[in-house]
Amino acid sequence: MESFSRTSPQDWELGDRTGGCSKNTPLDCNGNRSSTDVFQPIARVTLPYGPQSLQHAPANRSECEWACLTNCSCTAYSYHDSKCSVWQGELFSVNKDDGIEISSEYTLYIRLAAGDVPSSTRDSKRKPAAGAVIAASVISFGLLMLMLLLVILRNRFNWCGMSSQATNQGNVGVVAFRYADLGRATKNFSVKLGAGGFGTVFKGVLSDLTSVAVKRLEGARQGEKQFRAEVSALGLIQHINLVKLVGFCCHGDKRLLVYEHMCNGSLDSHLFQSNGTVLNWSTRYQIAIGVARGLSYLHQSCRECIIHCDIKPENVLLDESFVPKIADFGLASVIGRDFSRVLTTFRGTTGYLAPEWLSGVAITSKVDVYSFGMVLIEIISGRRNASVVHTSSNDHVTFFPVQAINKLHEGDVQSLVDPELHGDFNLDEVERVCNVACWCIQDNELERPTMGEVVRVLKGLMELDMPPMPRLLAAITT
Template identity: 60%
Template sequence: MMRKGKLVEGSLVAYSYAELQHITRNFSEKLGRGGFGSVFRGSVPGSSDVAVKRLEELRQGDKQFIAEVSTLGAIQHVNLIRLCGFCSEGSKRLLVYEYMPNGSLASHLFGGNHKIIDWKTRCQIMLGIARGLYYLHEKCRECIIHCDIKPENILLDSELCPKVSDFGLAKLMGRDFSRVLTTLKGTIGYLAPEWIRGLPITTKADVYSFGMMALELISGRRNSQQFNDGNISFFPLFAATKVAEGDVLSLIDKNLEDNVETEELTRMCRLACWCIQDSETYRPSMGHIVQVLEGGLEVNIPPVPKSLLNLMEDREQYWYEESSLSSTN
């Protein structure tokens, strides 16, 4: 009979590779793949299902890996995915997380096979993500910058409560994280300008990514989409312009059937556009974002970021017309 690993600190369990092979039925049910490895569903005897992430290209030594994992395992927040265990055996590095039955936020927004998330739930999801990031930035003993906020890394539990996942990978991967992240297809749309320019990264890089993702949550559309003719539709360009004009109703997901409060929508759209400002100085902190989403603060009209204005000048390559809201899905 297989033992269920051994406790190393608090509720964190150290598994052998053979045990995780057994738990995942030899990694037979793949849940997804990211830039740093694949995730598989597993079942621990006498317990609930888990998600096992098999890391690749991780060069950390045993002691350093276990020390970092132990730190992450002690972090508990309702909007952060819970790390249950790990494996560090030879060159093998795996992380064991709680399993999220409703998958990623991306699958609900863009998958086409899920029930449409109503507006009230979207607001709660956005607030939950903000609270999770605020905890990482300001409430942990050591500030943790996620560095890869996007709908694929937001998981939903049985009640559609959001959980920020992979929040420790930036710490675990070190320089490899930056290298892989900047070459990932699709992720580039969430990277802050300072990251692309090779400047030091602060918590405001997460704020930028949060803003980009907030626009997707509001609209139900990918920030960018490339077509066969080479054109790229870039939704933030369209969104920032409409917010500046005061026309936020054109940004709402057309699939939403419930009534959306214009005042609330306006506040969220303005907030998202402040988050994607070119200079991190003008972006709000996650603590400020939480206050806005909780309804305690008003938001002024943000300027259209200069980087988006530059895209607007190159209309042949980057465009987003109002008619495309109904022509693409």
């Protein structure tokens, strides 16, 4: 942006951008008079970390803007779906929608000195009415009293939380729930949706009739303070292809997470179960791109790289429009699990684990790339990779991913496609998916693409050569 300059141009030349940028002109903020600062809208960006919510939500964007303008520490705000969030201090991890790896419909309004904004923008801004000043003061005082009351009640009754909203912005922030409330919401944890390496998931309905999925964690080793910190960090992660974390509860040694409920369940139910909806090829292809985008965001766009460690169809959930959303990201850190012990504690996911888990080398984001490659092959075939395939000669059993690479080399990928599609698929897209999948499952992690590169390949913006046969996969079938 023209209103900003690189804090350290020398570091930028060396590829180190951690110093960020700074405003060319200091903000005008004096508690004794109205500020002349204005706001510059930046459309289609991911919102920065650390939003501050307003307990009494402004009725419109103008009131949200005024709440930021009257706070000398406020540097930006966002108003989306009637929800106002403000940011104080530096803004971290703001990414522009590039239509490939990053997708966002949010608009961020950045506070600038009046001299740094074109006059047409300044003239369009209206001075807030005096009544808004009074209203903001009353709201601030009421918020202070309410927070004090909640602190007193929490200390008195030792609650793990009562609807204390950390932030009110779309895909960020978490709510602390009482264990008794989640018990009622889930009918005493009676409606089981599924189970995995991290715990069991139950369906629930909150008092406002919102459907949620409540995950009861197993083996959590975190203390309450660290658990809250880890969960709060996850609540700040936002992406259209990641399941939204609604809230949490810590009650004694019990740890629970509350997620938005995905009405179309998980990907495995549609690929492998006879009573599931048969996904057409177009939907499968968009699911592949969506999951790749979500993983790319976790690996490359978050403040710290987040390795999922358990990518599989069961952890790909589908909303009402079959948009894929990755579940269970970041849970290894939430429950305090040591990566060296993940292999022995995960259940039923060995078919997706990269060779590094067995060799004992350091785990990187490329383990997710390997798992994603295995999922891509299952999206093509509509069958489990672990199932066996009998050849016409001597009834030899072959691991399906090996067959996929052989068919790719022979130019016969159409024979791999799920027969339930009855030939209705785009062959170029199938070849593209199969090709990138076979690169993802290479033995050497250095030969695997990054998830950002996978997105570009699936979008047709990048091409890969023919992949070699992974020696480890070939060896286990001989």
